[in-house]
Amino acid sequence: MAESLLTLSGVHTHIGHYHILQGVDLVVPRGELTMLLGRNGAGKTTALRTILGLWRASAGTIRFESGNIAQRDTPAIANLGIAYVPESMGIFAGLTVRENLVLAARRGPPDEKRLDWIFRFFPPMKKFWQLPAGLLSGGQKQMLSISRAIIEPRKLVLIDEPTKGLAPAIINNLIEAFAELKQTDTTILMVEQNFHAAKSLGDSVAVMDAGRIVHAGRMADLAADAALQTRLLGLSLEAHQ
Amino acid sequence: MISSLLSKDLPRSRILTAMLAAIFAALALAPFIFPGTRPLDVAAKVCVFVLLVASYDLLLGYTGIVSFAHTMFFGIGGYGIAIALSRMEVGWSAIALGTAAAVALSLVLSFLVGLFSLRVKAIFFAMITLAVASFFAILASQLSDITGGEDGITFKVPELLRPAYRLLEEPFLGVTVGGRFVTYYLVFGTSLLLFLALLRVVNSPFGRVLLAIRENDFRAEALGYRTVIYRTIANCLGAVVATLAGVLYALWLRYTGPNTTLDFGIMIDILLMVVIGGMGTMYGAVIGAAIFVVAQNYLQEAMKAFSEALRGVPLLPDLFHPDRWLLWLGVLFVLSVYYFPHGIVGQLRAGTKK
C-alpha cells in the first residue's frame, strides 16, 4: 500500500449543537483514489468539509503530508494544494466558464497544455468558453466544477458526489475522465453513492456510519464480497446501481 | 398581588427593584414632590417614553426586529388627536375619534409594512421602515393644510384638562388640583396600565413564541409556528401602543409637530433608551427612559460646569460641551451593544446571581 498523503486521527466535528463526526480515523494513500461511502447523514460531506477547514474540527488531528492542518483556515489549507468539488458544485453562475477557470488557477493564467488536456475529456468547456456558467446544463456545471479543481496540478482533490442527479451517459463520461485523472499523480478522496461508479474507480475504500469509519480496505475486496456490502451499506446501494 | 400585576416577571435584582420602586414612586407622586412646571414636564415625558420604549422593546428585544418607523406610529397618534381636536368640536368624542382613527391607520400601515418585508431578513425590514418613516415625515411637513407643516398643530383640550381648570377649590396637600394635575394622572395611569399589559403580553405563551422565533426562526418554523404571522402581530401591537403613547404625549403638550414626534432624532433616542436600559427585559424601558429623559434635561447643566472647568485644555472642553451630551450616550450605547447586551437591567440581574 502506498504511503499516506492525508491522515485523520480521532477527528470530531460539532455543528451547532450537533455532534457530527465522532472520532474519524481515515488514511488516504498517496496517488490513489479513495472512495468514501456510507448512508445519507453518516458524515461523509462533513468529513470533506472538515478536512478543508470549512468546519473546524473540535478535536483530533488532520495530517496532510507532514503538517497538522486541523486548526488552519480554509484558504491556507487550499493553498497547500487541496481542491474541492462540493456537492452543490459551487460554480459562479454569473462568471463565464473562462472566468471560473481563471479564478481557479492560483498561479497565474491557466496553462494552455493543461487546458487542452481538460478540453479533451470535457469538450463542452471549450465550446462554452465564454458562456456564463449559470447557463450550462447540470452535467456541464459538474464538468466545470471538476475542471476548476484540476486546472493546476493538485496534491489532493476532494470530490463530493459528482454523479448525483446526472444522466447515465454523462456519468459514464465523468467516470472516463476520473480514470484519466488517475493516470496523473493526483490523489483523490471521493464521496459517492453510485456503487457502480465507486466500484470501477476506487482503489481503496472507507465506509462511514454515524460519524465514524466502520470499514477501510481495498475497493476490490469490498466489490468482491457481496455479504460485506450488504452488511456495511445495506440495501440503499442496490437502488443506486 | 404585585407579582400577578407584574405577570410573575419580577425584577429579580434587589437594586433593580429599588430603582424601579423609586422611579414608580417619583412618577406616581410627581405633582406632590416636584411642584414646578419643568419637573412635571420631565415626569410626564418619562411616563410617555417608558411606554414608547417598552413597545419598541417588544419588537427589538422580544421579536428581534429593528424598525426605524416607531416614531411614525408615535406621530400618527399625536397627529390623530391634534387634527381631531383642532377640526372638530373640542371634547372627549373628538379625542376618542382621533385616537381610533390613528390606531386604525397605524394598524393598517404596520400590517402592510410587516407583510411586505418581515418575510425577508431583519436588515431588509430595517431599511424599508427607514424609507417609509422618512417618507411619512416629509409628507407631514409638506401637507401643511392638514398637519400644519413644520409649525405643527397647537390645539385645545377638553376643559377638564386645561391648565386654568380647577377641580378642587382648595389646594390638596399644598398642590393645585387642576387641569395639569388631571392630565398628568391621565398620562401616568394610562402609561402604567399599558406597560403592565405589555408585560403580560411578553410573559404570555405568545411572548414565549416570539422569543423562540428570535432565538432560532428556522426551528420555530419547524415546530409549526408561522413566524411571519407572529412577527406581524408583534409589529402591529408595538405600533398600536406607540400610537397611544403619541396620543398621550400630544395631550400633555397640547401640541403636535414634526419635532416632537416624527423627527429621526427621537427614533435614535428610543434606540438609546432601549439598549442602555436593557433589550428584552421590559424593565429596561423604565430604567432607560428615566435615565435618558433626566439626562436630556439635567446632564447638560452638569456638562456645562465640567466643560467650563476644563477651559484652556485643548479639545476637551469641546468634547464636554453641553450640546455634546448625545456623544457620551452614543458611546455608552455602542459599549452596551458589545459588552452588555441586556443593558443596565441585565447587568443588575447578573450581579444578583453571583
Place this chain on the structure above:
Amino acid sequence: MKRIDWIPPALLLAIVLGALAMIGSPSTWVTLTVAGLAMGLLIFIMASGLTLVFGLMDVMNFAHGLFIAIGAYVAASTIRLFAGAAGADSFLANLGAIVPAMLAAAAAAGLLGLAFERIIIKPVYGQHLKQILITTGGMIVAEQLIHVFWGPDLLPLPRPATLRGSFLVGDVAIEKFRLIAVVVGLAVFAAMLLLLNRTKIGLLIRAGVENKEMVEAMGYRIRRLFVGVFVAGSALAGLGGALWGMYQESVTVHIGASMMVLIFIVIIIGGLGSIGGCFAGALLVGLVANYVGFLAPKIALGSNILLMVLVLLWRPQGLYPVSKQ
C-alpha cells in the same frame, strides 16, 4: 438566467422616451434628463460600495451616510485651503481646487472606513441585529465628533465661480455642475466595470458575492477582499459627499443621513448586492424624481417610495437579483 437581462435598461429607455412625449418641450426634457442623470449617477457613486459590501459579507452599514458627510466636510475644508484657485475666474484654476477637494474627501472617507470596519463592524459579522444597532450607534457618535471638530453650524461650501450657472445650447439650459457630476459618475462607473470584468480582483468580488465559501475553498482570503471593498466603497461615498456638498453649496452633519434613504431605496430596487442593479436603480430613481417633479409636483415626494413598491411588486428581489448559493 440570460446573459444580460435587457428588460431594466429597456424600461429606463422607455421612461426617458415616455417623458419626452409627456413633457412635450424637448429643451425642458433635455434639462430634466441631464438633472436626472446627474442625480442618479451621484447616488450611484455613494451607493455602490454599500451594496457590494452587503453582497460580499452580508453586512449592512447603517452608518454609510457618515462617509458622505465626512467627504463633504473635508471637501469644504480643502476648498478653503485652495481659496486662491477656487476664487480665480478660470475653469482650469477652479478644477485645481475641486479636484484636490474630491481626492481629499475620498481619502479621508476611505481612512475612516478602514477604522470603522476594524472597530465597529468586525466584531459583529453575521449578527444582523447587532450590525444594525452598532452601526447606528457608530453614526451617532461620529456625528457628534463632527460637531466637535467642525462646529455645530452649517458650513458653507462655495462652488468656484466658473462652475456656477448653466450652459445654453440653443434654448437648452444645462447646469454646469450637473455636467461635472455626470462626467465623474460615468468615469467611476466605467472604472468599476473595468475593474469588475477585466481584473482578477474584480472576478473575485463578483465570485465572492455569489458564493464566498467557494472563493475561500479556492485559496483566496475573502476578508482582505472585503476590507478593500469596504474602504473603496467608503472612499466613493466620500467623493459623492464632496460633489453633493458642492452642489448644495453648504454642509451639515445630516447631509449623509438624508441621502441614506435614497441610497437604501436604490439598492433595494437594484437588488441587494448587485452593482449593475445599483446603477440601473440609481438612474431610475434620479430620472423619475426629476420627471415627476416637473409633471406632477404634488406626488414628487412619494415618487421614490412608489417606485420602490412597484419594482418590488414586479420583482420582489429587485431588478437584478443576486443568485446566492
